[in-house]
Amino acid sequence: MAAKTLTINGKQISAEEGATILQAAEEAGVKIPTLCHLDGVYDVGACRLCLVEVTGVPKLLPACTTKVSEGMEIKTDSEQLQKYRRLTLELLFAERNHVCAVCVANGHCELQTLAYSQGMDHVRYDYCFPKWGVDNTHRLFGMDHNRCILCTRCVRVCWHIEGAGTKNVAGRGSKAKIITDLNMPWGESGSCTNCGKCVQSCPTGALFYKGSTVAEMERDRSRLEFIVTAREKKLWVASD
Amino acid sequence: MSFLDLDEFLIELAQKVEIVFSPVVDVKEYPRDVDVCLIEGAICNEDHVEMVHKIRKYTKTVVSFGDCAVTGNVTAIRNQLGLGNRENVLQRAYVEAAQLNPCVPEDKGIVPPLLERVMPVHEMVYVDYYLPGCPPPAARIKSFVTQLLEGKELHLAGAEIKFG
Numbered sequence: 550m551a552a553k554t555l556t557i558n559g560k561q562i563s564a565e566e567g568a569t570i571l572q573a574a575e576e577a578g579v580k581i582p583t584l585c586h587l588d589g590v591y592d593v594g595a596c597r598l599c600l601v602e603v604t605g606v607p608k609l610l611p612a613c614t615t616k617v618s619e620g621m622e623i624k625t626d627s628e629q630l631q632k633y634r635r636l637t638l639e640l641l642f643a644e645r646n647h648v649c650a651v652c653v654a655n656g657h658c659e660l661q662t663l664a665y666s667q668g669m670d671h672v673r674y675d676y677c678f679p680k681w682g683v684d685n686t687h688r689l690f691g692m693d694h695n696r697c698i699l700c701t702r703c704v705r706v707c708w709h710i711e712g713a714g715t716k717n718v719a720g721r722g723s724k725a726k727i728i729t730d731l732n733m734p735w736g737e738s739g740s741c742t743n744c745g746k747c748v749q750s751c752p753t754g755a756l757f758y759k760g761s762t763v764a765e766m767e768r769d770r771s772r773l774e775f776i777v778t779a780r781e782k783k784l785w786v787a788s789d
Numbered sequence: 790m791s792f793l794d795l796d797e798f799l800i801e802l803a804q805k806v807e808i809v810f811s812p813v814v815d816v817k818e819y820p821r822d823v824d825v826c827l828i829e830g831a832i833c834n835e836d837h838v839e840m841v842h843k844i845r846k847y848t849k850t851v852v853s854f855g856d857c858a859v860t861g862n863v864t865a866i867r868n869q870l871g872l873g874n875r876e877n878v879l880q881r882a883y884v885e886a887a888q889l890n891p892c893v894p895e896d897k898g899i900v901p902p903l904l905e906r907v908m909p910v911h912e913m914v915y916v917d918y919y920l921p922g923c924p925p926p927a928a929r930i931k932s933f934v935t936q937l938l939e940g941k942e943l944h945l946a947g948a949e950i951k952f953g
């Protein structure tokens with residue numbers, strides 16, 4: 550495949566045609582913060598944490614869904630981007646109910662880690678304090694809508710790695726929510742295979758194994774990677 | 790309480806600062822011309838509103854100390870019950886969960902009237918610095934207080950500002 554040459558933060562790099570800016574940056578050792586991106590499933594550009602500046606383009610572009618092109622000049626860490634990233638994180642925290650101190654994911658949460666690594670020491674917006682529930686009807690797993698950031702990772706792994714199609718998004722705007730089948734309790738879903746891939750994929754404390762209490766919900770992402778590698782490369786190996 | 794985990798640093802600290810007001814100092818009125826105030830807890834009743842305005846007025850540097858002050862944390866969960874949560878929480882605490890004499894105390898000066906909504910401190914007054922954590926670990930408090938005493942522009946970064 551043809552190679553494209555471009556610059557990231559002033560550094561000249563080359564990337565394969567068809568690669569995303571995120572992949573090119575990763576190859577070049579440049580870290581771009583992400584939240585909805587998950588290795589092994591297609592990207593949707595839902596969280597906007599990976600926004601980058603491209604010279605000549607008036608708007609910011611998500612690195613995970615934008616393909617590289619010849620001569621692109623990309624900036625990943627300007628002051629403006631840092632400002633917007635923090636703002637995006639603050640909005641995520643203000644939108645639902647995140648109480649890290651009593652959350653199953655405390656200490657193992659991608660949202661929490663991103664927040665502190667981007668310098669978020671408080672949220673400038675008024676918290677919304679919406680009323681959301683917890684679905685504890687499944688035999689093995691629980692879903693706490695209070696912690697969900699609608700990244701749709703669970704939906705994508707459910708449809709495209711497991712092939713069950715149980716998880717979906719319903720509603721719009723701040724009323725949007727993750728549902729199972731036709732918006733029924735998870736425990737009554739006829740299509741869920743109890744595989745737990747959604748639980749492995751979730752970046753926050755929204756999906757958890759039943760019985761985990763505060764700070765206990767750790768995930769093992771290599772299990773998802775294993776399946777993706779097996780399918781794409783026909784190799785049954787764990788990365789390490 | 791995690792302040793006490795500072796152990797021997799407390800002795801060092803005691804030589805550098807004068808504590809003029811705290812739950813463990815027997816002073817009833819918040820004094821004037823205070824250099825630094827570490828505020829613990831969210832704003833949830835009318836007494837807090839009065840207090841926090843007084844603190845802001847008489848203090849140079851106001852710090853939101855711990856997750857409750859910074860975010861509302863667990864104490865703000867009642868906000869999820871929507872308007873009317875005041876009555877619900879009082880009912881739950883003083884009537885449903887009571888073993889003796891179930892009744893909501895109504896005499897003046899016993900339970901300060903609750904606000905409709907629990908708020909982080911910075912929703913009500915300007916806050917100079919934030920120290921998250923539930924509770925903030927001793928090392929974080931030490932680093933913060935040390936920088937504060939040195940009079941430098943404060944800088945906490947990375948996991949030092951982790952919530953929870």
Ligand code: SF4
Pocket residue numbers: 646647648649650652653654655656658659660661696753754755953
């Ligand atoms: S999901 Fe993450 S950010 Fe939200 S409360 Fe839990 S630990 Fe905190």
Ligand code: SF4
Pocket residue numbers: 696697698699700701702703704727750751752753755756
């Ligand atoms: S449940 Fe988890 S994985 Fe699914 S959308 Fe919400 S935060 Fe993302």
Ligand code: FES
Pocket residue numbers: 582583584585586593594595596597598599600611612613614
């Ligand atoms: S990681 Fe690119 S938009 Fe979420």
